[in-house]
Amino acid sequence: MQRKDVETELGKINFAYREGEPLIVCLNGFGSFDTAQSFLKIIDSLPESYGIFAPDYLNSGFSSKSLKSYTIADEANELANIINSFKAKRVIILVHSIGGVYAMQMKDKINNLKAFVGIEPTTREIILNPPKESAYIEKSKNMDKLEEQIRADLSKILTPEENENFWNTTEQNVQKFDEKDNQNAQAALENDSYWKDDKKLDNDISSVLITESYRQKEYERSEYTSNNSKVVSLGQSHYIHFEYPREIANIVKEVTELA
Template structure:
């Protein structure tokens, strides 16, 4: 695995990569975690001949500060251009949370995109009109315990050295960015046209949507569902890849066959 910087009109984008087939594009959730570290145990469970592309978003991770105002679609276009330089014959996007929103504008720009695996990708519904069912209300109360649960799960799947490196890296990257940078990242999310359009995943793209059991119906009616999609119930909270990395790797291998 190698790490590289690419200068774009929006700012410096940093990514971890290795060449291979198929190319697995890892798209992270919103926040300070480095993408390659977040998907580390999934990557470790994939065949070594698989290619990997794991970028950090602007204003986060090892990437740089944004140089001007931008939207998720703007950044997604830059990422798609980088992905196409790998000239992969098959591309599979593996996205967590807001990574799904990044996937949508880039899906028509990536050459040879074959499949999408979403780990609770952010839906328009959950942002614009959250379901009122009791399970959603109860789950929202658990947000205060989120970091404790993340720390517990990472200590289970990572070695002590990997775990220390994960949190040291996260803290160092947080120090790089100030409140203005955080606001720029938030504005890119809020100002994106995605929330106002009806863009859906194409029916010729295979999709597997991994979610907690209580959100299954939401994903079956979501923009990520296609004629070639299925919903898989797994995990007990939003960071399912920190609970079940091997199981998710197996799903990626299944769609790659």
């Protein structure tokens, strides 16, 4: 894949891409991981004819620091403009975590959006009114072990060279940003109007939601469901794409064939 920088009034957005049809838009979770590296093994399992767009958010990855205050909606508008510049006939959005909120903010602005595949996309419920079931409480107690599990999962799916490159790249990108940059990114999330509205996925957009089994009902009632949705239980951590990249790639291919 190739890389490119696009200058916007918010800052410089860097993305990895390749031309092709349909266009698979990969939207990462919140944090320091580069998007293209996060979705690497899914991308490797997709047909080479598929186009890929994998941007890094401002204040993360290979993108720059933000130049001014902004919200996720502001950044999503810039991303939608870049996506539309590819002039794809079919666009499939593949998200992880907070990438779902970006997708919801840009869904009405992307031309030819056909389907949505979410890997535990962030719901309003989990932020504003987290379920009180014991499974959620137990999972929250184990958050301190998350990086350990991520490292173990990545070591299984990446070659030693890929694994070393992943963590070296992550560390280098972390060093680019200071606490103020992290606060700016957090403010973009917290100040977004998304949390106050009731926007849902359009009924003409099919969606597949991939989640750990204990969150299945949360996603069945979430804003990411449409008239053509299904929830797939898979994985043992929030980073399911680090556990089952081939299975997720197969889901993306199935959705694409139906779109």
